[in-house]
Amino acid sequence: MSAKEEKKNTIIENSLKLFSKxxxxxxxxxxxxxxxxxxxxxMYNYFKSKEELAKYAIKYSTNVLAKELKTINxxxxxxxxxxxxxxxxxxxxVKKAPEVIEYFLRVYLSNxxxxxxxxxxxxxxxxxxxxxxxxxxxxxxxxxxxQQDFFPAFAxxxxxxxxxxxxxxxxVLEKDILEYSDAVAENIFRxxxxxx
Amino acid sequence: MQLQKTSLxxxxxxxxxxxxxxxxxxxxxxxxxxxxxxxxxRMKLFxxxxxxxxxxxxxxxxxIKEILNSKVDIDFLLVEGAITPxxxxxxxxxxxPYEIFNKLVKKSKYIIAVGSCAxxxxxxxxxxxxxxxxGLSDSLDSQNIYSLAHPVVNLTGCPVHPEWIFxxxxxxxxxxxxxxxxxGRPKEIYYGLAHHGCTRNEYFxxxxxxxxxxxxxxxxxxxxxRGPMTHSNCNKILWNDVSTKTRxxxxxxxxxxxxxxxxxxxxxxxxxxIPAEVPLGISKRAYLSIxxxxxxxxxxxxxxxxxx
Numbered sequence: 001m002s003a004k005e006e007k008k009n010t011i012i013e014n015s016l017k018l019f020s021k022x023x024x025x026x027x028x029x030x031x032x033x034x035x036x037x038x039x040x041x042x043m044y045n046y047f048k049s050k051e052e053l054a055k056y057a058i059k060y061s062t063n064v065l066a067k068e069l070k071t072i073n074x075x076x077x078x079x080x081x082x083x084x085x086x087x088x089x090x091x092x093x094v095k096k097a098p099e100v101i102e103y104f105l106r107v108y109l110s111n112x113x114x115x116x117x118x119x120x121x122x123x124x125x126x127x128x129x130x131x132x133x134x135x136x137x138x139x140x141x142x143x144x145x146x147q148q149d150f151f152p153a154f155a156x157x158x159x160x161x162x163x164x165x166x167x168x169x170x171x172v173l174e175k176d177i178l179e180y181s182d183a184v185a186e187n188i189f190r191x192x193x194x195x196x
Numbered sequence: 197m198q199l200q201k202t203s204l205x206x207x208x209x210x211x212x213x214x215x216x217x218x219x220x221x222x223x224x225x226x227x228x229x230x231x232x233x234x235x236x237x238r239m240k241l242f243x244x245x246x247x248x249x250x251x252x253x254x255x256x257x258x259x260i261k262e263i264l265n266s267k268v269d270i271d272f273l274l275v276e277g278a279i280t281p282x283x284x285x286x287x288x289x290x291x292x293p294y295e296i297f298n299k300l301v302k303k304s305k306y307i308i309a310v311g312s313c314a315x316x317x318x319x320x321x322x323x324x325x326x327x328x329x330x331g332l333s334d335s336l337d338s339q340n341i342y343s344l345a346h347p348v349v350n351l352t353g354c355p356v357h358p359e360w361i362f363x364x365x366x367x368x369x370x371x372x373x374x375x376x377x378x379x380g381r382p383k384e385i386y387y388g389l390a391h392h393g394c395t396r397n398e399y400f401x402x403x404x405x406x407x408x409x410x411x412x413x414x415x416x417x418x419x420x421x422r423g424p425m426t427h428s429n430c431n432k433i434l435w436n437d438v439s440t441k442t443r444x445x446x447x448x449x450x451x452x453x454x455x456x457x458x459x460x461x462x463x464x465x466x467x468x469x470i471p472a473e474v475p476l477g478i479s480k481r482a483y484l485s486i487x488x489x490x491x492x493x494x495x496x497x498x499x500x501x502x503x504x
Contacts, residue, residue: 070481121492130485133470137480140467150469 008046011036012060015053020102024054024111051114058108058115058124061100065090066127073131079139080189086135087161087185091177094165101165132157136192145192156191160184214271214369217263218251218310219300221293222286222320222329223277226355227311228253234358235437242362245369246272261289264299272365273304278313278320279335285326298337301344306368307332308349310361312456315350315380319457333380346373350380354451359433360385379454381427389476390440390448391423393431400424403491404498408445408462411502415447417471420463422450424475 001009014035018027029050033043047053068089072082094101108115115124122129136153139145145153164184168177220228228251234242242248249270250256250263263270280286281294288296301307309332312318316331323329333348346368351360364382367374375383391397399406399414406413415421423431426448430440442448449461465472474483 122488123492126485126488129488130481133484133488134481136468137470137472137484140470141472145468147466148468153468 004046008056009060011043011046012053012057016057016061016099016103019054019057019107020099024050024107024114029053054107054111054114055119055124057103058119061103062125062128064097064100065093066131068093069128069131069135073134073138079135079142079144080193082135082139083189083192084182084185087188088178088181090161091164091168091181091184094168095177098165098169101162102169105162105166105169129154139192140194143194146194153192157188160188213245213247214365215247215249215269216272216274216365217249217270217300217304218274218276219260219288219297220252221275221277221279221288221297221314223311223313225253225276227276227314230355231310231358231361233436234362238359238362242365246365259289260296263303264289264296268303270300270304272306272308272368273300274308274310274361275314275332276310278317278329279332280320280326280329281335282326282328285329294335297332297335298340301336301340306346306349307344308351308361308364309333309380310351311356312352312354312451315352316454316456318354322457347376348380349374349376349382352379352381352386352452352454352456353428353430354449354456357430357433357435377427381452385429386427386452388427388429388432389424390426390428390430390442390452391475392429394423394440394442395431396442399498401490402493402495402498403487406445408447410445412498412500415442415445416464418464419447420449420461420465421447422453423448425473426450426453428452 011032015027015032018031018035022031027050029043030040032053033040036043047056069086072085072089075082075085077085090101118124132154133150136145136150140147161184164177164180167173173180218228218231232253248254248256249268250258250260252260275297277293279293279297281292283292286293291299309315313320314332317329317334318331320329321331331350333350336344336348349364349368351364353360360382363385364374367382367384377383377386379386391400394400396406396414399412400416403417404413405417406415406419408415408419416424421442423442428448428451430448431442434440434443447462450456450458470484474480
């Protein structure tokens with residue numbers, strides 16, 4: 001990775017924290033520059049606009065999850081174990097870097113107008129969606145998951161995980177988030193599993 | 197069509213034209229139909245360049261038995277249909293297809309399987325009561341396997357395009373050999389995919405589904421079209437010089453492939469809405485990624501009727 005790309009990623013990581021905490025409109029380029037101890041002018045050497053930064057940020061944050069899921073997809077384990085492992089990884093990242101998931105839930109899903117051009121449909125989240133497709137396809141072709149339409153299955157996984165990230169963000173969970181991991185995974189698996 | 201009159205005397209005289217014998221084993225006659233629908237000029241050129249000494253659907257002066265009992269050398273033995281060694285299921289002039297085929301092989305220079313049944317057994321190989329129905333390569337007598345100068349040429353297809361027969365015969369006549377792929381098919385004819393030349397490729401690129409019988413849309417996503425995984429040139433060498441299945445609104449059913457006929461040929465097998473098989477030469481991960489992106493774009497032109 002070039003020095004410029006590394007710098008870009010650091011800017012994205014900082015902006016994720018600010019965007020997810022304060023929202024897209026309440027976060028300004030000068031705010032991000034200040035948190036980076038950079039000049040505002042220099043910031044524009046990396047991103048042309050706040051909108052462009054927001055789009056890079058959604059790609060960056062979903063690619064972190066896509067890489068995790070890709071590694072799990074390539075493991076020689078059954079689909080049930082994949083669901084359990086992925087749920088754990090997801091919840092670990094909610095705990096470790098809550099801004100990544102929060103950004104998706106609070107900025108990407110709530111400010112669709114920002115992402116209208118250049119992030120239509122799956123454009124900016126395609127790597128992650130592809131890995132979920134591979135997970136579901138492998139499971140169904142091995143008869144571990146039942147046949148159904150893709151979107152209900154996709155929404156089930158993302159709804160369960162996203163919902164849990166939301167509960168964690170709202171600080172309403174009684175126990176540590178990771179203690180719920182197997183129960184959440186069990187719910188996802190039961191909803192997907194193949195029945196004779 | 198005017199066939200040269202053939203008789204045993206004629207067959208025994210030294211002709212400059214290579215002799216062609218067309219044998220029908222277990223077949224529906226479809227390849228004969230296809231052959232007889234060839235372009236007029238090409239058929240004339242064929243008949244002027246070759247001696248079609250025997251074809252069971254065309255009146256000739258010679259019977260298959262006379263040929264078997266004669267010392268006639270056959271240059272090109274074309275076989276339509278699958279082979280079985282079991283008389284109770286099929287016989288030709290008192291012989292099983294296996295016997296008559298191997299008797300003729302001994303007299304022949306080149307063997308050409310005309311159609312998917314002759315190549316790999318085709319639909320007949322699915323007949324559960326007879327598990328000994330096979331294609332030509334798998335039906336060669338062990339003595340014959342080593343005596344042939346050229347491997348069996350598989351012209352797959354259900355049916356074979358007449359042009360493929362002519363092209364193969366002329367190539368072998370002029371050059372003596374042709375290169376075959378790992379399934380015994382001439383590379384020149386089967387190197388590409390039915391997808392190449394398909395007029396619906398733009399719909400494929402942008403993932404827009406079509407429907408049976410319609411001009412618009414791709415038939416890959418729902419209708420089971422095998423164009424992107426079927427080796428064939430039928431969208432380039434058109435049927436009757438004008439059309440193909442996919443142009444007429446019928447999905448490609450992969451009739452030139454080894455596994456033809458498959459089950460449920462007019463539907464795309466899916467797992468949770470995701471195609472179980474993806475086009476040749478691309479990983480599923482890459483295909484799914486690119487499909488998701490392509491589906492994002494809505495190109496108005498491609499959602500309208502081509503002719504209002």
